[in-house]
Amino acid sequence: MSYKKYNWERIAAEYTVSPWPVCSLSEAFVDGLHESFGFGIKRWLNVFENNSCAYYTSASEWGLASKKMAKMILSDYSVFEKLLARIKKECHELVMLAKKINRMNLGKKTDYELGWLFEEFTKKNYQVYSWALFMPLMDFHNTTYLTKAVEDLIGKKTTTDKSAEIFVVLTSPTKETIAKKEEIDLLEIASLVKKKTNQSEINDRLVKHEKLFCWTTYVYEGPALTKDYYQSAVRQLIKKVDPEQELKKYNKEKKELLLKQQQYFKLLKMSPKEKKLIGIAKDFVLYKMWRREMQTHSYYLLESLLKEIARRLNITIAQVRFLLVSEVKDGLKRRKFNEDLINARQKLCVSYSEKGKTTQLLHGTVAKNYLKQLPEEKVSKTISKIEGNVASSGKAKGRVVMVNTPDDMKKMKKGNILVSFATNPNLMPAIRKAAAIITDEGGLTCHAAIVSREMNIPCVIGTKIATKVLKDGDKVEVNATNGIVRKLIE
Secondary structure, eight states: OTTTSSSSEEEEEESSSHHHHHHHHIIIIIIHHHHHOOOOSSSSEEEETTTTTEEEEEHHHHHHHHHHHHHHHHHHHHHHHHHHHHHHHHHHHHHHHHHHHSSOOGSSOHHHHHHHHHHHHHHHHHHHHHHHTHHHHHTTTTTTHHHHHHHHHHHOOOSSSTHHHHHHHHSOOOOHHHHHHHHHHHHHHHHHHHHOOOOHHHHHHHHHHHHHHHTOOTTTTTOOOOOOHHHHHHHHHHHSHHHHHHHHHHHHHHHEEEHHHHHHHHHTTTTTTHHHHHHHHHHHHHHHHHHHHHHHHHHHHHHHHHHHHHHTTTTTHHHTTSSSSHHHHHHHHHTOOOOHHHHHHHHHEEEEEEESSSEEEEEEEHHHHHHTTTTOOOTTOOOOOOOOOEEEEEEEEEEEOOOOOGGGGGGTTTTTTTEESSSOOGGGGHHHHEEEEESSSOTTHHOOOOHHHHHHEEEOOOSSHHHHHTTTOOEEEEEEEEEEEEEEEO
C-alpha cells in the first residue's frame, strides 16, 4: 500500500506513550468525529519510536475539518455549551468505569471477562475522544480559529500595543485546574510544616494529598507519585520559598486577574455576544486540560487491569500497551503471545487508521517504508531569532534545557529556560523550576499555555522550530510579551 500521494504533515508529538491508548485517539479522528459531527479526518498515522509518538495526517484534510468545526461553533455559541455538557458526561462515565474496574477482584475474573473489561474501557475512551477532539481540531497546529477570533475581536476594540497582554488576561480561566489545586494543597502542607504543626496532622494531610493527587502526572503510563515524593517536595518548597507568602501571592494574583478582566471588559465596551466569545475561549482553556486530567485519572485507575492481563500473558505492562484490543483478547484466549513481535514493535512501529477500516499496527521493514514517505523537516541551525505566540507575558534570560521526557527533568535547574516540543503534566517538576518556557507546539489550549499562566511563567508557544534550533546550554533571551526568543552570542 503506497501513501506517497497523501500530503502527510506532522501535527504533534508526545513522549512516554504507546499504541494503547493512543490508537483510540487516531480512530476517533478518522471514525469518531464522523459519527459525532458528520465530518472528520480520513487518514491518520502514528509513528512510535524511542518511547515517543509522532502524529501525522493529511494537511488538507485537517484544514478542511478544522474550518467546518470552527464555522459550526463560531456561528452558534450554544453548540459549544451542548458539546461541553456532552464531554463532561463522557468523562464522568469514563472515570466511573475505571473506578469500578479498579475496585474489582480481577484475579478472580475469567480470561474472557478481563478481555471484555479492557475492550469496554477502550470503547468508552474512544467515545470521550470522539466528542472532545473538536477542541484541538479547532484551535491547534496551524488552524487556531478560536485564537484568531479572539485576537480579531481585541484588535477591533483597541489600537494599543497591549493587545497581547489583553488577550492573555481575558482568556485566562479564573477556576483552577487540578494541577493548580494540587500545588496549592502542597503549599498549605508546607506552611503547616514551617509552623511546626503536630506531625500526626501533617502526616494525615500528606496521606490525603497522595490519595487525591498521586495520578496527576501519570498521563498515559505513569508512574504515579508517592507520599515519599510529596514529603521531599515539601522539604524543597520550604528551602526555596515562604509557603505562606506564596499562598497570599496566589490569592492576590487571582483577585487582580478578576479585576483586570472586569476593567478590560469595561474599557473595550464588549457586548454580551462578545463577552460570550471570551467565555468560550476561557472554557476551551480550562476544559481541554480537564478532559486530559480525567483521562489521566482513568489510565491510572486502569493500571490494575493491565497488571492482571500482563501477569496472565507472562509479559510486562509496557508490552501490553503495544497490543491492539483484539490481540489482547486473543492472547488471553490462547494464554500466549509472540513476545518477539511485541519487542519489535517497541523498537519501531507505525499505526495506520483509515475511515471505516481496522487500525493496522506495523513493524520492521514495513514500518521503515512508511517513514520514508513522511516529509523531512529541515531547519537552519544558524537562526538567531525565533518567533511564536504569547501564552504568558514576561521576560527572562537563561540557559536552555531541552525537556521532552521525565528522564530529561534531572537536567533542569532553577532559572533554566525549558524548551520542549510540547509540555505534559508529567513534566511539572521541571516546569516549576523554569524561568521561561518555549515550545514548538501552540494554541490557546495547549498544556504549556495553561500552566504558564497559572504559575506566571513567561511562555512562548507555537514556535514550530525551537527544539530544532536550540540545544542544551544555549543562552537565550525570552520576550514573552512580544513572542520573541533570541539566541545570545557569548
